[in-house]
Amino acid sequence: MKTPLTHTIRPKEPPLDLSQYRRTGGYRAAELTVGRTAPGDVVDLVKRSGLRGRGGAGFPTGAKWSFVPMGDDAPRPKYFVANADEMEPGAFKDRYLLEGDPHGLIESMILSGYAIGAEVGYIFLRWAYRLAYARLSRAIAEAREAGFLGHDIFGSGHAFDVHIHVSAGRYMCGEETGLLNALEGKRATPRHKPPYPQASGLWGKPTVVNNIETICAVRHIVFHGPDWFRELGANGGAGTKLYAASGKLRQPGVWELPIGTPLGEIIDEHAGGMTSGARFRATLPGGASTEFLTREHWDLPLDFDPVATAGSRLGTGTLIVMDDGTCPVGMVHNLEAFFAMESCGFCTPCREGLPWTAGVLRRLEEGRGRYEDIELLRHHAKLLAPGVTFCALAPGASAPLASALSLFGDDFERHVREGRCPFRAEA
Amino acid sequence: MAALSSAERAEIDAEIAILPDARSASIEALKTVQRHRRWIDDDALGAVAEYLDLSKHELEAIASFYNLLFRKPVGRHVVLVCDSVSCWILGNEAVKQALEDSLGAAFGEVTRDDRFTALPMQCLGACDRGPALMIDEDLHGPVQPADVSELLRRYP
Numbered sequence: 001m002k003t004p005l006t007h008t009i010r011p012k013e014p015p016l017d018l019s020q021y022r023r024t025g026g027y028r029a030a031e032l033t034v035g036r037t038a039p040g041d042v043v044d045l046v047k048r049s050g051l052r053g054r055g056g057a058g059f060p061t062g063a064k065w066s067f068v069p070m071g072d073d074a075p076r077p078k079y080f081v082a083n084a085d086e087m088e089p090g091a092f093k094d095r096y097l098l099e100g101d102p103h104g105l106i107e108s109m110i111l112s113g114y115a116i117g118a119e120v121g122y123i124f125l126r127w128a129y130r131l132a133y134a135r136l137s138r139a140i141a142e143a144r145e146a147g148f149l150g151h152d153i154f155g156s157g158h159a160f161d162v163h164i165h166v167s168a169g170r171y172m173c174g175e176e177t178g179l180l181n182a183l184e185g186k187r188a189t190p191r192h193k194p195p196y197p198q199a200s201g202l203w204g205k206p207t208v209v210n211n212i213e214t215i216c217a218v219r220h221i222v223f224h225g226p227d228w229f230r231e232l233g234a235n236g237g238a239g240t241k242l243y244a245a246s247g248k249l250r251q252p253g254v255w256e257l258p259i260g261t262p263l264g265e266i267i268d269e270h271a272g273g274m275t276s277g278a279r280f281r282a283t284l285p286g287g288a289s290t291e292f293l294t295r296e297h298w299d300l301p302l303d304f305d306p307v308a309t310a311g312s313r314l315g316t317g318t319l320i321v322m323d324d325g326t327c328p329v330g331m332v333h334n335l336e337a338f339f340a341m342e343s344c345g346f347c348t349p350c351r352e353g354l355p356w357t358a359g360v361l362r363r364l365e366e367g368r369g370r371y372e373d374i375e376l377l378r379h380h381a382k383l384l385a386p387g388v389t390f391c392a393l394a395p396g397a398s399a400p401l402a403s404a405l406s407l408f409g410d411d412f413e414r415h416v417r418e419g420r421c422p423f424r425a426e427a
Numbered sequence: 428m429a430a431l432s433s434a435e436r437a438e439i440d441a442e443i444a445i446l447p448d449a450r451s452a453s454i455e456a457l458k459t460v461q462r463h464r465r466w467i468d469d470d471a472l473g474a475v476a477e478y479l480d481l482s483k484h485e486l487e488a489i490a491s492f493y494n495l496l497f498r499k500p501v502g503r504h505v506v507l508v509c510d511s512v513s514c515w516i517l518g519n520e521a522v523k524q525a526l527e528d529s530l531g532a533a534f535g536e537v538t539r540d541d542r543f544t545a546l547p548m549q550c551l552g553a554c555d556r557g558p559a560l561m562i563d564e565d566l567h568g569p570v571q572p573a574d575v576s577e578l579l580r581r582y583p
Contacts, residue, residue: 089511092552127495128507128551130564163445168454168493171549185446185453187492203447246513246554253555288512318554326516334515338549344492 002232003240003256004220005213009100015135018142021103027148029223030110035156039070042115046218049226050238055083055174055211056286056315058304061218067198068116068206079207080118081183082109082215084125084132085167085174088287089338090320093242094212096254098125098132101216102139106162108218110153113160116208121162124179127169136164171342175391176209178344189346190391213242235260235301243302245271247321248278260306264298266319278323282407286315288335289396291403292322313399327423328408329415332401333361339397350394353384357401364412367420374412378405429470431478435463439478449479453489457496466497494548501544502537504582506530507561509568511550514557517569522558523547525572529579543579 001007008016008024016024033042047062068078082105086094097105109121125133140162143149151159170188172178177191180202201207217239221229230238237260244254250272257266267273267280274280282292285302291312293300300310307314322331340354357380363369381402384394405412414422431439442455456475461467467475467490476486490496508523523534526545532538534545551566553559559568562582570578 086552087550089550090513090554091550092554095552126552128548128553128561128566130566165455166458167495168458169495169548170493182454183451185451185455185489187489203451244555246557247516252557284512320513320516320554322516331512331516334510334512338511341549 002258004224004232005097005104005216005240005242006100006256008104009096011096011100015100015102015139018103018139018146025223026103027107029219030107030114030148031154033111033222034114034154034158039115039117042111042222045221045226046115047226049217049221049229050233051214051217051221051229052238052304053211054213054217054241054317056088056289056313058314061210061214064198064210065112065116065208067196068208069199070117074117075205077120078116078118078205079202080109080113080116080121081176081179081202081207081209082121082123082212083174083176083179083209084123084129084212085179086126086129086212086316087169087171087174087342088289088316088318089335090246090284091244091287091316091318092246093244093254093316093318095129095132096242097212097216098129099135102132102136103143104216104219105136105212106139106143106149108215109162110148110160111218111222112208112210112215114158116206118206118208119159119161121160122183122202123162123164124173124183125164125166127167133164133166140164170344171338172344172391172393175393178391179209180207187344189344232258233260233303234258235262235303235306237301237303241302241317243270244318245283245321246319247283248275248323248326249273249321250275260301260303262299262301263293263319266302267321271319271321274321274323278325280321281324281326282322282328284320284322284400285317286313287318288320288338289313289392289399290315291399292407294407312403325423327365327421328404328411329361329365330421330423332404333358333365335400336361336397339393343393347390349384350389350391350397353380354394354397356380357384357397364415365421367415367418369412369416371413371416374405374409374416377401377412381405429474431460431474432463435459436478439475450481453479453481453486454493454496457486457490461497465503466499466501468498472498499535500537502542504543504563506543506545506579507548507551508545509549509551509553509557509559510547511554511557513554514550514559517557519558521572522560522570522575525575526560529576542582 172188178188182188241259336358340358381398384398386395556568
C-alpha cells in the first residue's frame with residue numbers, strides 16, 4: 001500500500017461508514033493499543049517514523065508530543081486538537097481527507113489523544129467545509145454509538161470524546177495559539193510562547209495541536225510500524241505527502257505521493273501540465289506564505305530540508321502555479337491584500353506595515369507607481385521579517401514579496417516605465 | 428426581538444454544557460443568533476452578552492473580529508466569492524464584476540429585493556475548482572462570468 005492516507009477515498013462517492021471502515025481493518029490499531037500499550041510506546045513509534053508536521057512548520061510530531069506532562073500528577077483534562085482550519089490560500093489538501101476519510105481521522109485522534117493522555121479532542125474546522133462537517137458529524141455519532149468515543153472507549157476504562165468547532169473565519173485561527181484563543185471564545189490573537197501549549201494550552205491545560213494530514217498518518221504508523229512508514233518516502237524523506245496544485249493546469253487536484261517527489265513530476269505527470277497557451281513560470285510550493293520556486297528547481301525533491309536549502313519552505317505542499325501570462329505584481333498584490341486583511345492587529349509592524357505594502361503594490365499594479373516604490377517594498381520586506389513581529393503572519397507575508405522582487409524585478413520596473421500593467425489588455 | 432428566544436437559548440445551553448465556562452461559548456452563541464436572525468444587531472449582541480455574563484464591549488470585540496459574524500444586515504442568501512490567489516489567477520475579477528452587475532448591488536450591500544448579499548472571501552479552499560464561490564452552503568466552481576445570473580436564479 002503506497003498511499004495509506006487516501007487508498008479508500010473515492011472522491012465522487014460518500015466516505016466509508018463505520019461497518020465498511022471496520023471491514024478494511026479500521027479501529028483495529030486503536031482497539032489493540034488503548035489500555036494495552038503504554039502511551040509512551042505510541043509516542044516512541046511516531047518519533048521513530050520520522051513523521052513531521054504537515055501543516056507547514058515540519059516540526060517532528062513525536063517530539064512535539066513528548067513535551068506533554070504525563071503521569072498521575074499531570075494537570076487534567078488534557079486536550080488534543082485537530083487543526084482543520086486550512087485557511088492558507090492555495091491549500092485544499094486537508095479537505096480531501098476530512099471529506100474522504102472521517103473515521104480514519106477519528107481513529108488517529110483516538111491514538112494521538114491516548115499517546116498524550118488526553119480526554120477531550122476538538123476538530124477546529126473551517127466554515128467553508130460544509131460537506132466535511134456533515135460527514136464528520138455523522139462519523140463521530142457512529143463512533144460514539146459503537147463505544148469508540150466516550151467515557152469508556154473499547155472497554156478500556158479510558159475516556160476520549162471528540163467535538164467539532166466550526167470557525168467563524170479568520171486566518172489567524174491557523175496559528176496554534178490563535179486557534180486556542182478562538183476555541184476559548186476569544187479573538188484569535190497569538191499567545192506568547194513559552195509557555196508552550198503542551199504545558200499550558202486550552203483553558204490553561206496541556207494541549208497538542210496537529211494538522212489533519214499529520215494526524216491521519218498516525219493510525220497507519222501504529223498499525224504497520226515506523227520502518228514501513230519511513231520507507232514510503234523518496235529521496236531520503238519519511239512517509240507520504242499530500243501534494244496539491246492549482247493555477248492554469250490541465251488537472252488541478254490533490255495526490256498522495258512519496259514525500260520528496262520532485263516539483264516537475266508533480267506538475268507534468270500528476271497535474272497534467274499547463275493548459276494550452278500557458279507556460280510555467282514559477283510556483284509557490286507550500287501556500288501563500290512561501291518563496292517562489294522556478295524552472296531551475298524542476299528536479300528539486302519537495303521535502304522540508306531540500307526546499308529550505310533552495311530558499312523557500314515546503315509549507316503545506318500545495319503548489320500555486322504562476323504561468324507566463326499571470327502578472328507577478330498583481331499576484332503579489334492579491335497575496336499582500338489578503339495578509340493585510342487577516343492581520344489580527346495585535347502588533348504594530350504587521351497591522352500598519354501590511355496594509356501599507358498592499359497599497360504600494362496596488363499603486364504599481366494600477367500604473368501609478370514610482371521607481372522608489374520598488375526600493376520601498378524591498379526595504380519593507382525586511383521590516384516584516386522573522387523576529388520583528390510577534391507571530392509568523394507578517395514574515396509569511398514577506399516571503400512571496402521578497403522573492404518576487406528579486407526574481408521578477410523587471411516586471412515591477414515595466415509597470416512603472418509603461419504606467420500600466422503590461423499583462424492586462426489596454427483599456 | 429431583542430431577548431433570546433427559547434430555541435436560541437436551548438442551542439446556546441447545549442454548547443455551554445460541553446465547555447468549562449459560559450463565556451467560552453461566545454462565538455457559538457453569536458453564530459446561533461445569526462442562524463436565527465441572519466445577522467447580529469446591537470440588541471441581539473446585548474442579549475447574548477447578558478446571557479453569557481460578558482460586557483457588550485467584550486462581545487463586540489469578538490463579534491467584529493471574525494469574518495463570518497455579520498454585524499450589518501445581509502440578504503436571505505449570502506454569496507461568498509473566493510478572492511484568493513488561485514481564483515485570481517483563474518480570472519475571478521471578471522466573475523466578481525458579473526456578480527455585481529447581476530445583483531445591481533456592490534459587495535457588502537443587500538439587494539433591493541432583500542435576496543442577496545455578496546462578500547469577497549479568502550479563501551474557500553476550493554483552489555482546484557477556481558474561480559469558486561459559495562451560495563449559502565453550496566460550493567460552485569469553476570464559475571464563468573456568463574454562468575453567474577443562471578446560478579443566482581436557483582436561489583429565490
